[in-house]
Every structure is written in C-alpha cells, then in structure tokens.
Amino acid sequence: EMRAAIHDNGDIRRFAQSLRCLSKVGTELSIETTEDQLIFRSLNQSQSAYVHFSFHRKFFHEQSWRADDEPIKCRVNLKACLASFKAVSSMSCFVIDIRPDKMYLRFRIESASGLKRVYTFDFEQQSNVLQADFSRDLCPNVVVAPARLLSKCLSSFRAGLTEVTLIPKEEQLLIVSYSDAEAGNLQNQLQTESAIQRSAFHKYHVSPKFYNAEITFPVSELRAMLSFCEHKDEDIHLFFRATGDPILLSNNADGSAWCCADTIVATLQDDNDDEEEEQAATQQAMSQSQYVSSQASDSESLLDDHYQAAAAHNYHDRQQQQRQQQQHHHHHQQQQLRRQHDDNASMVSASSGDTHSMMSFDSRATAMSKKKQQQHRHQRPQNLNDSVSSDAPSSAASLSYDYTGGADKRYAGSKRRLAEQNTDHDDDDDDEDGDDEYDSYVEPTPQAATMSQYPDAKRSRNRY
Amino acid sequence: MRFRANIHNPKALGLLCQTIQKVNKQCTLKLDKTRTRFICQTDLVDGSQVWASVKTGTMFSQFRIESQTEDQIYLSVDLPNFARAVRSGEQATDMIIRLSKKGSQPMLSITMSVQSGGGTGGDRPRHEITQEVPVRVLTANEIANLNLPACDQPKVEIYLPQLKEMRNVVEGMRVFSPHVSLVADMAGSLTLTGITNTLTTSTYFKNLEHPIKDGGGMHQPDPTIKTECKVDVKKLCHFLQVQLLQPRSVLCCLVENCAVILRVSTVDEITLVYFLPCVG
Numbered sequence: 001e002m003r004a005a006i007h008d009n010g011d012i013r014r015f016a017q018s019l020r021c022l023s024k025v026g027t028e029l030s031i032e033t034t035e036d037q038l039i040f041r042s043l044n045q046s047q048s049a050y051v052h053f054s055f056h057r058k059f060f061h062e063q064s065w066r067a068d069d070e071p072i073k074c075r076v077n078l079k080a081c082l083a084s085f086k087a088v089s090s091m092s093c094f095v096i097d098i099r100p101d102k103m104y105l106r107f108r109i110e111s112a113s114g115l116k117r118v119y120t121f122d123f124e125q126q127s128n129v130l131q132a133d134f135s136r137d138l139c140p141n142v143v144v145a146p147a148r149l150l151s152k153c154l155s156s157f158r159a160g161l162t163e164v165t166l167i168p169k170e171e172q173l174l175i176v177s178y179s180d181a182e183a184g185n186l187q188n189q190l191q192t193e194s195a196i197q198r199s200a201f202h203k204y205h206v207s208p209k210f211y212n213a214e215i216t217f218p219v220s221e222l223r224a225m226l227s228f229c230e231h232k233d234e235d236i237h238l239f240f241r242a243t244g245d246p247i248l249l250s251n252n253a254d255g256s257a258w259c260c261a262d263t264i265v266a267t268l269q270d271d272n273d274d275e276e277e278e279q280a281a282t283q284q285a286m287s288q289s290q291y292v293s294s295q296a297s298d299s300e301s302l303l304d305d306h307y308q309a310a311a312a313h314n315y316h317d318r319q320q321q322q323r324q325q326q327q328h329h330h331h332h333q334q335q336q337l338r339r340q341h342d343d344n345a346s347m348v349s350a351s352s353g354d355t356h357s358m359m360s361f362d363s364r365a366t367a368m369s370k371k372k373q374q375q376h377r378h379q380r381p382q383n384l385n386d387s388v389s390s391d392a393p394s395s396a397a398s399l400s401y402d403y404t405g406g407a408d409k410r411y412a413g414s415k416r417r418l419a420e421q422n423t424d425h426d427d428d429d430d431d432e433d434g435d436d437e438y439d440s441y442v443e444p445t446p447q448a449a450t451m452s453q454y455p456d457a458k459r460s461r462n463r464y
Numbered sequence: 465m466r467f468r469a470n471i472h473n474p475k476a477l478g479l480l481c482q483t484i485q486k487v488n489k490q491c492t493l494k495l496d497k498t499r500t501r502f503i504c505q506t507d508l509v510d511g512s513q514v515w516a517s518v519k520t521g522t523m524f525s526q527f528r529i530e531s532q533t534e535d536q537i538y539l540s541v542d543l544p545n546f547a548r549a550v551r552s553g554e555q556a557t558d559m560i561i562r563l564s565k566k567g568s569q570p571m572l573s574i575t576m577s578v579q580s581g582g583g584t585g586g587d588r589p590r591h592e593i594t595q596e597v598p599v600r601v602l603t604a605n606e607i608a609n610l611n612l613p614a615c616d617q618p619k620v621e622i623y624l625p626q627l628k629e630m631r632n633v634v635e636g637m638r639v640f641s642p643h644v645s646l647v648a649d650m651a652g653s654l655t656l657t658g659i660t661n662t663l664t665t666s667t668y669f670k671n672l673e674h675p676i677k678d679g680g681g682m683h684q685p686d687p688t689i690k691t692e693c694k695v696d697v698k699k700l701c702h703f704l705q706v707q708l709l710q711p712r713s714v715l716c717c718l719v720e721n722c723a724v725i726l727r728v729s730t731v732d733e734i735t736l737v738y739f740l741p742c743v744g
Contacts, residue, residue, distance in 0.1 A: 156553075158548055190545035
C-alpha cells in the first residue's frame, strides 16, 4: 500500500503531462513501486513504442511508502486516469493512493477553490511487469536539443505526417518526412526536409560510422515526448544506434532526475526489396566477412565503407524501389553482418547481447506476406528471455521485454472485492483518519469500486 | 523549362492559397514574368471557379523563368500542400522557390532558412527547411482549354456590403436552405433570400454603391433594372472566405440565368474573379 502527495500546482501539472504522454502511446497504465520510485509504463498495441516514467520519491512532497514495503505492480485504464486531470490549472493538492489489498487506485484532488474530488479506479494486479530491454548504454549516438527547437521544426511538416526520418550527418541533423511508397499518394504529398546545424544542439555526439543512417519512426511518439519536455522547457535527449535499432527519447541524460521520462520507439528496418540487390549484397557480405577473418587490422575501415554504402541509401532511389516491389524481402544476413560489425563480434552468433536490436513495426507488419506474418507472430515472444533468434528471418524481430514472472493473474470480479471492502471497512475507519470524510462522498463511477453500504456512513456524515 | 524566384511575401501568398482552396484543392498555377495567376476550377460544368491574378512583383522577386511556351509555365498544384510549404517560411529569410524534378516527378522546391527557437535575436542558430510540393505540368490541350467562362454582359453591377455582415447572413441561411437568391437593382439595394417549404428569410441591404461606368456619364444606369440569381449557398460561403485577404472592394455582377460574378480587389493588388453559376 502506498500513498504519495504533491502540493505544488506546477508538479501536479508535470504529473498530468506524464499521463498525457503515456496515453498517447498506450491504453493501459502499468504501475510499479520500487524502493524509491513510482514507475508508470505504457506500451502500444503493436509493441513498437514503450514509455517509461519514473518518479523518484523526492518528487513528491509527502510519501508513505518505505524501502522495505512489498513492491506493488498493477495496471489501470489510462484514459480514466487522465480524465481526472481535466481542470489541472486549479489543482492545489494531489494525493495518489494505491491499495493492493483493496485492489484500487485512488486520486484525491483538491482545488484552490476548496473543491475536493476523489477518483477511484479498480485495477488488475500484475505479477510481472513489462519492461523494454534497451538502455542508453547501448547507444553510441547522443543528440541533445531544446525541445522547442524540434517542435518548431516539426510544425513545418505536412499535416498528415505519420513517420519521420532522422539522418545524422557530420555538420547537421536532417529531419525528413517519410512517405511509405506503398501507402500511395506519393504524388500528392508534401515532402519536407529540415537540416539543423550541429551548433544548434546542446550535444551532438554521433559516431562517424553512423553518418547518413536513416532512423525512421512514428512522429506521434516524438510529438508526445516533445510536448512533455516543452512543458518545462527542457531538453530532449535522443539516443540511437543504427538503422533498424530502437531509438530512445528521453528528458534526461542518465536517468537520475526526479522525474524521468523515457520513450523507446522501434525504427524502420532498412530492408532491401530488390532481389538482385539482395543477392549481390549477400555475396558482398559473405566476401567481406571472409575478409574480416583474414585481415583483422584493415577490416574495420573497409567494413565501415561497406556499411555506409549500404546504409546511406539514396532517398529517392529507395522510394523508387519500394514502389516497384510487392513484397518485402528480408535482409537477414546483411543485417546480421552489420550487427557483427557494430559489436566487433565474430561471425558466428549475431544474437549475443543483441536482445534489443529489432522491434516489430506496425505498418510493416500489415504489408508483410502471410508467411512472414506467421513467422513474426511466432517470434513475438512468449518466452522473452531468449534473444532474437538469428534463424528466423523476419523484417522485424520483436523488441525483447523482460517478464519478471508468469502470466497476469486476474482476480475475481468486483463482487468479491466489494465483499472484502464491506468487511474491512470498519478496520479502515480506525486506521486512517483522513479517509472517512471522503469515503462517504465517493461518486460511483464506472471504474470505481462501488461502495454502497457503509455501516458507519451516518457517523462520518455527522463528523463532516 | 526553368523557374526560380525568391518569395518575399510568403504570408500573402499563403493566405491567397488558403482562400481559394475552398473552391478546389487542385489549382492551376500560371507562372509569368508580369502576372501570376491561380485558377481553381471544379470539374463540373456548373461548378464555381475562381481566377486570381497577382502582379508577380508583389509576391516574388528575382523572378527568372524560361519555357518554350512564351516563358510561361502552367502547373497543377495541390493548394493545401503549397500553402503549408509557403507558410512554414513566414519568418524565414530568403525563401527560394524552384521548379525541379525528383526522379520523374516535377516539383516546386522551396528552400528557406529559419531561426531555430522562438523570439528575436539574430544570433540564434538557423536551420534550413526544404519543402517539396509535387506538381504536374499541364499539357498543351489543357492549356488551350483554360478559358474564362463565357457569360453575357451583366445588367446589374453592385458593390457588396461589408463581407463580415454578409457572412453572418449567409452562414445563417446555410443552415436551412441549400440556395440563396440574390436580387439586386441599380439603385443600391441588394436582397439575399433563403427559402424552404416552411420558411422564407430575406435580408435587405441598401445604399450600396455602383461602379461608375466609363461611358462618360452618357446615361445613368436605369435604377429599375433588377436581376435575380439563385446560387448554391455553400459556394457562396466558400467565396466569402476571401475576407481573409481583407479586400478593398467586392463588385458583384449578376448575369441572369448564367452566373454571379464577383470581382475582388485587395490591398496587395491581388484581383480575384469568382464565378458562381446560377442554379435553377
């Protein structure tokens, strides 16, 4: 059981902003308490975007959970939580209450005008929590920019923009509107390219071998993070690797802030559709790899060139190719090779340590042929502790997540809960003084635990 | 075929596009050294049309154009895209627009340099934006078919009242009536009427002005001449968008059984001519 309070309107707004950001990605909020943090997580339906907010206990003005308390893990409907923050500008006090014994989450909100509101949400207990297995340390490239800058940049893009491509270069970062050639309408879409000079960034560490890599991902998650960061005029930190690897968007450099926001988004694989090119590249790759094993010293520069050549697609040509193709082929071997080059690993196992590499990507999933889809589904991990299998070629292996236990358990319905509450209610009154005056005034909402019978209701009304 | 220019008034250009895109999203753009024209037509024979013309120097500078058709280029452009691209450079310095090609797709490339971050201050780092608007070059046939609609001489020409007032009235009528009938005479009065089975609403404007004819004052126009035209209310509403451009005057010419022709002239010396065909 856990309770925390915020007494400052600015911080309450931050909290509300975090919920807003989470709701732009997923529909359910996953809550976890640890020794010193309250963690909110959200995952989108296709598991291609993951948001993680962690609030350190110092973020709150009061908190009641102790380091040795049992950690709480639960899941609530996110939209419902967000709805309680409609009039956030007038809020003066916010208390969050999580009761795993009663299976509810409660928000108690006081506004400056004296209005007190209590929102109660029932939740599902979760004995395992989904976390993305990806972190800053795995990314050699870091770009830090004021959120305002990127926001302004995105505003000049077309209205219906869904995906955006980042291309880091030596002196600038290119942000290019991405058009999926198969979605059609190429002739009618506004294409925008924005080049931001290196000097505009607070930090621009991109390793030269990643110059011209195309990192394509949905713009909605980027916008969600940008609006969160802009709220406090913060910088947004982008951590990324190569084409196809997930990108981490964060509001802090090292995860030590009191309010940490991280969003991990899958990026588009660089799949070559042209069969001939595939074969040629594979052959090239094979010969390259032989070269690797024979000449260790010179190999790196050669491989760099190869990598750059492969990765630095001519934007236009690629669109042309995509337009001509019906199916997507997968360039498993080429990618396997690339990963090896990145890690300087041997040719044998591409999967070692690379559990983070690929992420399934929704739009691609729909375009995939049935066969691939089956493979893809098969690979979507039931048993996620395995790293991405290098045998199954798929356009996008799944993001690997850690499950810290078995499947979710679902408790029996509200009836049982209600019974528990009725019997426990007496104890409650004795324990917590603050509760009484609110309990009897709880609005029955659809999510709320219905608390109809209160043997002590009369008493509390008098008190109030 | 070559075209390159600097846009020094992106706001006006953007507003113009926004105004006429209500008629049709696809617009024919005629680029010419002296006058640039925007023509929005709908496919239907009795659809509304707008022909907008602006002195090239008002919007563009350092205009360079070359083509095999008398140095004029006709393009078909999607207005929302174009407006978006142009408006993104409202605070930009040096907006350069060029006709270029991407593969086989011709496009209007607009490059500009914008200050990163908000606020003023010349020292802020700048970032470059390149917008590419896909266009289509018109065929000779299409160019030949580009004609002003044929209409008789209007009998009644009257200046419209304040567009704001008219807009309120017409929007109100839009709710229940599909058509609006305009009745005007040469004595300064204009009546807008909306009719349904159960309701008739009329709004009377009076003391409106008429254009002074160049006939040397030979004869005053007969004040009793009255013309009535019925037009589609939605199209009339689309026309009223022109209020965005803050027009100096709007001349309404009624041609019975043919069309309502509205000639708009704005402060920026943009002239627009709207053709609203008569209905019924």
